């Protein structure tokens with residue numbers, strides 16, 4: 001079940017900062033703050049310690065459930081729950097169905113420090129040796145917190161205000177589950193959660209997608225993640241079929257599409273069925289296109305497994321395949337009913353693919369979000385490490401840029417063109433190298449460096465900021481120059497094939513400052529030619 005109300009429940013152990021963060025969050029959102037323990041005290045007209053000594057833990061838990069029911073009736077409330085709220089199934093069900101659950105967690109040493117300092121609020125269940133008691137409590141409670149959580153924040157070393165800021169960003173993006181608000185008329189939801197793949201059967205049922213699931217993955221991702229997913233779907237009563245395409249850009253082809261149509265038709269696909277796209281952008285684009293066209297369109301759910309797919313290709317509804325004349329030339333807009341992101345799968349993503357994905361995040365920073373760019377700069381090379389603590393925050397914020405742009409311009413008539421930053425030359429380079437030499441994000445990195453040089457030459461962008469972009473791309477181990485053996489004429493020729501041409505001139509997306517870019521249609525082709533030659537690496 002998806003939460004139906006407009007409540008945020010903070011769960012986690014005592015000392016994780018639920019009350020402090022809750023007050024700040026409620027203030028920032030203009031919502032009501034409810035401290036559940038305080039509500040219990042008010043309703044019982046006695047202290048928590050008195051309830052425990054007179055009625056035992058069972059009596060307290062009864063009162064806790066009653067207070068939770070009351071709190072959840074308040075629309076727009078931030079509810080700080082007691083650490084033991086998750087112990088009763090009824091509470092978990094209430095929270096699951098009616099609140100967006102945020103799990104605040106900290107190292108035990110931090111909890112002990114905070115609890116020892118907080119003499120004003122004695123915890124009856126932690127009366128003796130706090131450290132030892134916490135270890136015992138958490139062994140039981142941690143799995144319950146993580147299963148219930150829609151969002152998790154490790155609060156060690158974070159000022160409450162920072163936690164509040166992170167939560168507001170996260171809530172704005174994924175907290176409102178009717179993500180028609182996120183995808184406007186697209187009627188799609190975007191959902192990020194570690195372990196989220198396990199929630200897929202429930203999510204499908206909630207969306208009324210009860211037909212057969214046609215799981216399309218690739219030869220790398222399928223063997224790693226499809227069996228567990230299929231098992232979970234089948235355990236929930238779904239019928240599921242699987243097809244792994246070869247893991248390569250070349251799979252976005254008519255031939256591969258034809259094979260998938262045959263597979264679906266021979267196995268009896270029906271209008272009420274769902275295509276599940278489990279993989280990177282290649283799987284997402286191809287499976288999305290198949291879903292868009294088979295039986296005149298069936299539902300697709302995107303389950304992106306690369307950073308690029310999580311923050312870019314799964315958002316916005318573009319699907320398609322390549323043609324020998326160019327990339328993505330055949331396709332359709334077919335928004336997914338759901339984008340479900342499980343960042344746990346990133347642990348197996350090769351370093352090179354991680355870097356390539358971050359290239360799109362850099363793009364989002366440059367065109368629309370200076371703070372995102374600065375945070376990427378700060379994280380630098382560590383973004384390519386596994387696990388990177390900050391990953392999900394940066395993923396969400398980067399995805400938010402694309403979601404925002406797509407919401408304002410679904411059909412790419414205006415602002416959405418900005419998302420092509422770095423793609424004009426990038427795609428020409430991919431074409432000139434037969435889509436074999438670079439992964440997409442690497443080509444985009446070269447394209448962004450070129451667009452930056454162009455913007456500087458045209459006096460639109462400061463060379464200092466262009467240099468910051470180059471340094472960040474290099475820190476992420478991305479290429480920023482053209483290789484010496486590249487066929488420059490083929491690259492320039494591919495530029496002219498770019499479908500982003502308008503009335504005979506190529507449209508360039510050029511930054512004017514970090515966080516802002518614009519489209520330029522009148523750029524002298526000779527200047528482009530000169531700068532393409534200058535981008536060739538010197539040594």
Ligand SMILES: NC(=O)c1ccc[n+]([C@@H]2O[C@H](COP(=O)([O-])OP(=O)(O)OC[C@H]3O[C@@H](n4cnc5c(N)ncnc54)[C@H](O)[C@@H]3O)[C@@H](O)[C@H]2O)c1
Nearest residue numbers: 220247280281282283305306308309313318345348349440
């Ligand atoms: N539709 C759009 O709006 C849009 C936007 C940008 C890019 N794209 C398209 O996306 C494609 C590129 O997507 P991509 O960069 O995700 O490439 P990809 O799909 O080829 O994936 C990259 C590689 O990583 C492997 N992989 C994926 N997830 C993994 C995981 N969790 N663990 C281990 N290995 C994993 C894949 O098997 C593949 O080998 C291009 O075709 C591009 O045109 C589409």
